[in-house]
Amino acid sequence: MQYLGLYNYWIAVILMMTGFYIVISSGNLIKKIIGLNIFQVSVFLFYISMGKITGGTAPIKTDAASIYSNPLPHVLILTAIVVGVATTALGLSLVVRIKEAYGTVEEDEIHSQDEAW
Amino acid sequence: MKDQIVLRVIAKLFIPFILLFALYVQFHGDYRPGGGFQAGVIFAAAFVLYTLIFGLEAAKKVAKPNLVQVLVAVGVLLYVGTGIMGILLGGNFLDYNVLDHHDPVHGQHLGILLIELGVGITVASVMITIFFSFAGRGQS
Amino acid sequence: MIHLLDIILLTFMVIIAFTVVRLHNLFAAIVLTGIYSLLSASVFTILDAVDVAFTEAAVGAGIATILMLGTLALTSAEEKVQQGKIIFPLMVVILTGAVLIYGTLDMPQYGDPKAHIHQHVAPRYIIESPEEIGLPNMVTSVLASYRGYDTLGEVTVIFTAGIGVVLLLGRSRRNKSKEKDER
Numbered sequence: 001m002q003y004l005g006l007y008n009y010w011i012a013v014i015l016m017m018t019g020f021y022i023v024i025s026s027g028n029l030i031k032k033i034i035g036l037n038i039f040q041v042s043v044f045l046f047y048i049s050m051g052k053i054t055g056g057t058a059p060i061k062t063d064a065a066s067i068y069s070n071p072l073p074h075v076l077i078l079t080a081i082v083v084g085v086a087t088t089a090l091g092l093s094l095v096v097r098i099k100e101a102y103g104t105v106e107e108d109e110i111h112s113q114d115e116a117w
Numbered sequence: 118m119k120d121q122i123v124l125r126v127i128a129k130l131f132i133p134f135i136l137l138f139a140l141y142v143q144f145h146g147d148y149r150p151g152g153g154f155q156a157g158v159i160f161a162a163a164f165v166l167y168t169l170i171f172g173l174e175a176a177k178k179v180a181k182p183n184l185v186q187v188l189v190a191v192g193v194l195l196y197v198g199t200g201i202m203g204i205l206l207g208g209n210f211l212d213y214n215v216l217d218h219h220d221p222v223h224g225q226h227l228g229i230l231l232i233e234l235g236v237g238i239t240v241a242s243v244m245i246t247i248f249f250s251f252a253g254r255g256q257s
Numbered sequence: 258m259i260h261l262l263d264i265i266l267l268t269f270m271v272i273i274a275f276t277v278v279r280l281h282n283l284f285a286a287i288v289l290t291g292i293y294s295l296l297s298a299s300v301f302t303i304l305d306a307v308d309v310a311f312t313e314a315a316v317g318a319g320i321a322t323i324l325m326l327g328t329l330a331l332t333s334a335e336e337k338v339q340q341g342k343i344i345f346p347l348m349v350v351i352l353t354g355a356v357l358i359y360g361t362l363d364m365p366q367y368g369d370p371k372a373h374i375h376q377h378v379a380p381r382y383i384i385e386s387p388e389e390i391g392l393p394n395m396v397t398s399v400l401a402s403y404r405g406y407d408t409l410g411e412v413t414v415i416f417t418a419g420i421g422v423v424l425l426l427g428r429s430r431r432n433k434s435k436e437k438d439e440r
Contacts, residue, residue, distance in 0.1 A: 233401060
């Protein structure tokens with residue numbers, strides 16, 4: 001039964017590694033940003049899984065519940081989601097400018113254009 | 118896309134409800150899941166829908182880019198202003214207990230309301246600004 | 258029953274992530290990322306994180322997808338097929354994943370109320386925030402009052418991102434013929 005509980009964490013690690021693989025192995029810049037998003041969501045999953053208490057409920061005080069899940073990871077991840085979208089927006093605008101400057105978003109073509117200068 | 122009658126009618130039906138839902142989420146963040154960030158994003162989603170259906174020019178007439186850029190800063194100023202108010206009334210920075218002389222809990226409510234409003238205004242304006250920047254880039 | 262739903266949704270997320278690795282059409286990859294965010298919002302709801310689920314659904318499946326589609330409209334829609342260059346990243350990824358999974362074997366039991374992170378600070382917030390702040394939603398009271406300074410930093414980050422995008426993309430692109438005349 002203990003390993004069933006670890007399923008959440010293992011899935012988070014697998015998703016993290018999938019996102020990491022997309023970032024390091026794909027040459028297209030937009031695909032890299034997609035991989036970064038997948039990575040971020042898996043980290044959120046990891047944190048929120050740590051904050052869950054068995055038999056608990058959402059941390060909103062009602063009279064019907066006595067055990068609440070830990071609200072601190074939720075606060076941290078709320079901030080992290082918003083910061084993540086901010087960095088994604090900036091990354092995507094940089095990709096647009098790179099496309100206008102080099103004419104391509106493939107990494108190897110950009111490097112070859114830089115070396116040919 | 119404004120030639121498609123179904124899209125136009127549905128968008129006109131939905132957009133007021135989306136804006137109303139954003140305001141609901143903003144002000145009920147104290148009692149139910151919600152708060153400034155979610156409300157700001159939903160508010161911006163209404164403007165994104167309007168832009169997709171009716172075009173960027175029409176959307177820029179509704180939400181003037183200069184006004185939206187000013188609102189980006191107004192939200193942060195509201196947040197910091199609430200914090201400075203705490204100092205002026207004798208407490209620490211971002212201390213809400215001193216915002217109301219008689220009842221600290223009421224002061225907390227007031228402080229949280231003001232800063233969530235600031236957060237909601239900034240997030241909505243930033244999302245609208247970013248979307249307008251991306252959408253306006255392709256047209257030369 | 259809830260556990261079973263959790264397992265099924267997480268398995269779907271893994272399938273989607275593996276499909277995104279293999280896809281070369283970027284439009285399909287972006288839409289699948291939106292679905293991935295929405296599934297993760299469902300998993301967050303099952304794990305009792307309702308505020309987080311709300312934010313992830315609105316931000317991840319909404320704004321991020323729209324911005325990526327907007328970028329796609331300004332750039333190309335296909336990824337170039339790569340030859341080779343798979344073995345080394347795969348080995349790095351498998352090695353890192355094995356080390357991380359070895360690390361998770363040491364973690365406390367999933368859902369244990371006596372785990373270390375549920376002591377000291379969290380019970381204080383859960384028990385005292387309804388009286389000190391008076392709001393039912395504990396996440397809002399921690400976010401806005403107890404950790405209000407961090408939320409100020411977060412709003413400043415959003416503000417900076419908006420300014421950054423306006424600086425990068427605000428001006429309309431100059432005509433290429435005008436650039437050639439200036440050279």
